[in-house]
Amino acid sequence: MNESIPDPEKNNAGCLNPLIAFIAAVWIAGISYAKVAIEYVATSSVMAVPNHYWGLVAVGQIILLALPLLLLSWFWKNAVYRAIFQSWLLAIGFLLITLPAYFLPQAAANGRALYQIAAALLLSIVIRFVNLRGSAQSTTTASPSHTIALPAALFVAGIFMLPWIVWGAAGSLLEMLLQLLSALSLGVLAVLLNAVSLKPFASPDGAGGSAGMSFSHFRAGFAASITLLLLASGTTFSFGAMQFLLMISLPALGWVMLGAGRRKSRDEEPQKVAISLAALAPAALLVGLCAAAPMMWFDPDELALIISASMGESMIWAGYASAVSLALGLLAAITARLWVGFWGEFSGEAPRPAAWLLPAAAWIGVAILFVAEVRGGFHGEGLFVILTDQADLGAVQSIADPLQRRSAVYQSLLAHAGGSQSSLRARLDRWGIAYQPYFLVNAIQVRGGPLLRLWLEQQPEVDRVLDNPWMRPLPRPVPVSSGEASAPDQVPWNITQIQADRVWEDFGARGQGIVIGNSDSGMQVDHPELQDSYRGLGGSNDYNWFDPWNHTRQPTDIGGHGTHTLGLVLGNSTGVAPDAQWIGCVNLARNLGSPALYLDCLQFMLAPFPLDGDPWRDGRPELGAQVLNISWGCPLLEGCDEQSLEPAVQSLRAAGVFVVASAGNDGPICGSLTSPPAVYDAAYSIGAVDSSGSLAFFSSIGLDPAATNQGVKPDLLAPGVEVLSAFPNSTYAVQSGTSMAGPHVAGVVALIWSANPDLIGDIQATEQILSSTARAYTGLLPACPGASADPSTAAGYGLVDAYQAVQLALQGK
Numbered sequence: 001m002n003e004s005i006p007d008p009e010k011n012n013a014g015c016l017n018p019l020i021a022f023i024a025a026v027w028i029a030g031i032s033y034a035k036v037a038i039e040y041v042a043t044s045s046v047m048a049v050p051n052h053y054w055g056l057v058a059v060g061q062i063i064l065l066a067l068p069l070l071l072l073s074w075f076w077k078n079a080v081y082r083a084i085f086q087s088w089l090l091a092i093g094f095l096l097i098t099l100p101a102y103f104l105p106q107a108a109a110n111g112r113a114l115y116q117i118a119a120a121l122l123l124s125i126v127i128r129f130v131n132l133r134g135s136a137q138s139t140t141t142a143s144p145s146h147t148i149a150l151p152a153a154l155f156v157a158g159i160f161m162l163p164w165i166v167w168g169a170a171g172s173l174l175e176m177l178l179q180l181l182s183a184l185s186l187g188v189l190a191v192l193l194n195a196v197s198l199k200p201f202a203s204p205d206g207a208g209g210s211a212g213m214s215f216s217h218f219r220a221g222f223a224a225s226i227t228l229l230l231l232a233s234g235t236t237f238s239f240g241a242m243q244f245l246l247m248i249s250l251p252a253l254g255w256v257m258l259g260a261g262r263r264k265s266r267d268e269e270p271q272k273v274a275i276s277l278a279a280l281a282p283a284a285l286l287v288g289l290c291a292a293a294p295m296m297w298f299d300p301d302e303l304a305l306i307i308s309a310s311m312g313e314s315m316i317w318a319g320y321a322s323a324v325s326l327a328l329g330l331l332a333a334i335t336a337r338l339w340v341g342f343w344g345e346f347s348g349e350a351p352r353p354a355a356w357l358l359p360a361a362a363w364i365g366v367a368i369l370f371v372a373e374v375r376g377g378f379h380g381e382g383l384f385v386i387l388t389d390q391a392d393l394g395a396v397q398s399i400a401d402p403l404q405r406r407s408a409v410y411q412s413l414l415a416h417a418g419g420s421q422s423s424l425r426a427r428l429d430r431w432g433i434a435y436q437p438y439f440l441v442n443a444i445q446v447r448g449g450p451l452l453r454l455w456l457e458q459q460p461e462v463d464r465v466l467d468n469p470w471m472r473p474l475p476r477p478v479p480v481s482s483g484e485a486s487a488p489d490q491v492p493w494n495i496t497q498i499q500a501d502r503v504w505e506d507f508g509a510r511g512q513g514i515v516i517g518n519s520d521s522g523m524q525v526d527h528p529e530l531q532d533s534y535r536g537l538g539g540s541n542d543y544n545w546f547d548p549w550n551h552t553r554q555p556t557d558i559g560g561h562g563t564h565t566l567g568l569v570l571g572n573s574t575g576v577a578p579d580a581q582w583i584g585c586v587n588l589a590r591n592l593g594s595p596a597l598y599l600d601c602l603q604f605m606l607a608p609f610p611l612d613g614d615p616w617r618d619g620r621p622e623l624g625a626q627v628l629n630i631s632w633g634c635p636l637l638e639g640c641d642e643q644s645l646e647p648a649v650q651s652l653r654a655a656g657v658f659v660v661a662s663a664g665n666d667g668p669i670c671g672s673l674t675s676p677p678a679v680y681d682a683a684y685s686i687g688a689v690d691s692s693g694s695l696a697f698f699s700s701i702g703l704d705p706a707a708t709n710q711g712v713k714p715d716l717l718a719p720g721v722e723v724l725s726a727f728p729n730s731t732y733a734v735q736s737g738t739s740m741a742g743p744h745v746a747g748v749v750a751l752i753w754s755a756n757p758d759l760i761g762d763i764q765a766t767e768q769i770l771s772s773t774a775r776a777y778t779g780l781l782p783a784c785p786g787a788s789a790d791p792s793t794a795a796g797y798g799l800v801d802a803y804q805a806v807q808l809a810l811q812g813k
Contacts, residue, residue: 383468441647595638670783671703674703715771
């Protein structure tokens with residue numbers, strides 16, 4: 001009887017095996033990259049859609065990949081390729097058990113990291129004790145090749161990590177620790193799946209067939225790379241951006257993992273190959289550390305397309321780090337392979353101390369960069385603590401004089417917040433916890449993580465605690481944007497569409513005497529469209545400018561959004577109310593805000609203060625904005641819940657500030673108008689139309705009032721598609737969005753109040769004028785609840801008409 005073990009390559013010999021494996025790999029890669037691309041675009045641009053809707057895309061990926069791999073894993077005769085298909089199928093199992101992460105809030109990165117750790121370790125235990133039983137040696141005695149594998153893995157991982165530290169920034173300590181553990185758990189799972197693909201070359205006693213050593217290095221690395229690709233596509237701490245980075249960088253490590261799960265030294269017989277758990281550890285460490293590099297040094301939420309797609313933003317730097325780390329990692333892997341062969345595997349001896357020189361040098365470099373990086377502090381964790389007792393302004397709203405009413409609102413808010421916060425602030429002081437109090441919403445911003453959050457949620461004054469994201473700094477400042485359009489040589493179409501030019505000609509109302517507030521990315525103070533209308537022109541920026549982001553001393557704008565929106569309100573040739581004045585505040589220097597940053601600017605608009613002043617002591621309500629344009633929304637990703645800013649908007653309304661809020665760009669999905677402040681009754685919310693008067697496809701649709709018992713949103717429509725306005729570097733640009741629609745209505749309010757100053761501060765009467773004079777919308781409407789009603793959840797009361805509104809306002813003089 002022949003006692004030899006059958007050759008695992010014997011069945012289905014020829015080119016059919018690699019051909020089928022190649023086709024399966026291309027199918028896996030194509031479906032996986034498509035799934036991640038869909039999630040990246042969808043979750044970045046359609047913030048109103050819950051994450052679990054996009055979980056259906058992940059289900060589609062699992063079905064499309066699992067069905068063919070099930071057949072191949074079960075019926076394919078060649079043992080080697082059947083094992084590869086089985087390892088890929090098990091990797092899809094990881095995608096399956098991480099599906100519940102789609103039901104976690106989009107901003108819950110720590111919770112998703114914990115879930116991924118548990119899922120990866122659970123599947124690893126199953127593979128180890130079920131799939132690899134009898135084929136994996138539990139000995140911890142390392143052969144020379146095992147010993148040399150550890151410094152080699154550390155060397156490659158250290159080199160791989162360097163670019164991510166250079167171009168990234170540290171998160172909070174807790175975030176970084178969780179991401180490291182999450183990545184290491186992924187590494188453990190990856191090498192166990194790799195061991196599954198090598199299973200045909202192992203036997204319970206460690207002896208394999210003679211074909212064992214003929215197993216192609218290329219094939220083994222190829223199989224491991226596809227496994228890593230699948231695992232990267234199933235990571236749960238973000239949906240899209242971070243997955244994409246890992247899917248680019250991790251698969252190259254497949255060939256570096258070739259030594260994992262195999263044991264051989266010079267004096268062993270060629271046919272004796274075994275899967276050794278001791279040999280898996282260095283490879284797991286290698287994959288884990290390389291996966292940890294992008295996860296620890298880039299915030300996955302900040303990599304969202306809508307946040308980081310512009311030049312100089314975080315996704316650009318992450319792309320640089322990905323490309324350089326991939327090149328350095330491959331170079332280090334080649335170096336390590338030659339070096340391992342010289343020092344360990346071929347010598348048959350334990351590695352000499354010199355074998356640790358390269359990894360030591362690499363990790364000294366990592367340590368130096370790490371220390372240099374964290375000198376700027378840890379970033380990412382902040383809390384917004386909303387107190388239960390919010391101010392009641394009913395007693396001051398009856399004051400007829402707008403300036404007296406505004407001052408009374410300010411003083412009432414200060415007194416209420418100061419008294420109700422005193423006990424909690426004393427406890428924070430006692431523990432040495434840094435905080436910033438607010439009064440427009442009775443709230444406190446605190447830097448801290450989950451433990452502090454748990455303590456705060458137990459305090460008797462606290463209603464709820466929200467996330468308050470804190471963006472990580474960039475390696476270099478974002479370059480100032482420039483537009484490519486020409487200045488208008490005639491009255492733009494959007495001005496004539498709402499008949500603002502007729503108001504100038506027939507009534508002489510151009511916004512004179514009205515102060516516009518614009519809280520946005522900033523404003524270029526010396527732009528030809530804006531320079532002569534800045535209230536601080538020729539004087540001081542005190543009470544006229546506030547930048548809680550970068551603490552600039554005069555109005556400036558990098559991204560251009562604020563310059564563009566303000567130009568539509570009062571630009572000399574692009575605006576609705578060119579003779580109005582403006583003051584500005586920066587709440588979106590980069591396109592990811594937070595409740596605290598938004599509130600910083602809202603408080604300034606109520607009662608401006610000097611550049612180095614204190615909003616609690618130095619506010620001057622008589623210098624505040626009369627009309628406030630808000631071309632932004634605060635979604636869950638930024639920490640806001642639906643009611644987080646409502647007390648602020650209600651207080652501004654009580655003070656006589658007309659708040660115009662853009663409806664959002666989450667259409668045409670029904671019920672997509674959900675982000676504050678546009679959802680509030682106290683704000684006047686604006687959707688967008690194009691030059692033909694048709695509803696913009698992106699304009700958010702309000703919730704059905706019959707189901708919510710709330711008012712209809714949006715309130716009005718205004719031009720918001722391909723609208724020309726000012727842009728930084730004294731240029732012009734054409735942009736689209738409800739961000740462009742809202743400023744038109746803010747400008748119309750300025751026209752109304754300049755024509756009839758008796759209406760200044762009378763929000764209800766002004767809203768009634770706007771709504772009753774709007775031109776009825778007659779275009780196509782989406783098939784959404786309430787869209788065909790009057791007012792409509794898609795079009796509100798119709799398209800704003802400046803001429804009819806001012807004419808009606810003048811009748812009341």
